[in-house]
Amino acid sequence: MATWREIVDHIGRHHRLDRDGGTEIAVTVPTDGGRNQRVLVTHHEALGADILEVRSAFADAARFDADALLGESLDLPIGAIARHGTRLLVVDKTPMGDMPAAVAVFLVEAVAHTADRLEQRMGQDRY
Secondary structure, three states: OOOHHHHHHHHHHHOEEEEEOOOEEEEEEEOHHHOEEEEEEEEEEEOOEEEEEEEEEEEEHHHOOHHHHHHOHHHOOOOEEEEEOOEEEEEEEEEOOOOOHHHHHHHHHHHHHHHHHHHHHOOOOOO
8 A cells, every 4th residue: 555645756746746735735737728627635534544535626616506516426437526615626535545656646637637627618717
């Protein structure tokens, strides 16, 4: 199993770390058409396991029908749609277990691209 620090270092070799706050990092991931997507990655413990949480905002909740978007969660290629404060985001929570650091990079990129596609569909590029 890769440690949290090894995962952070591996992500940092692939994407620019905007912030490293100990148990949370922020990265910018290039997406399609010259766009970028901000992604937050956190490490915490839940149910006796180390958890890697990857999330990326894609819309202001007040501007959209959150219930309709929640219905689309099952069709996302990865993660789920959630509301955090005033924002809607794509979030994935995965037990770190025997996770290689390369899988963490995959999750960061997959969540970024999924959130960016939702954001593009809504005619925005804010996150």
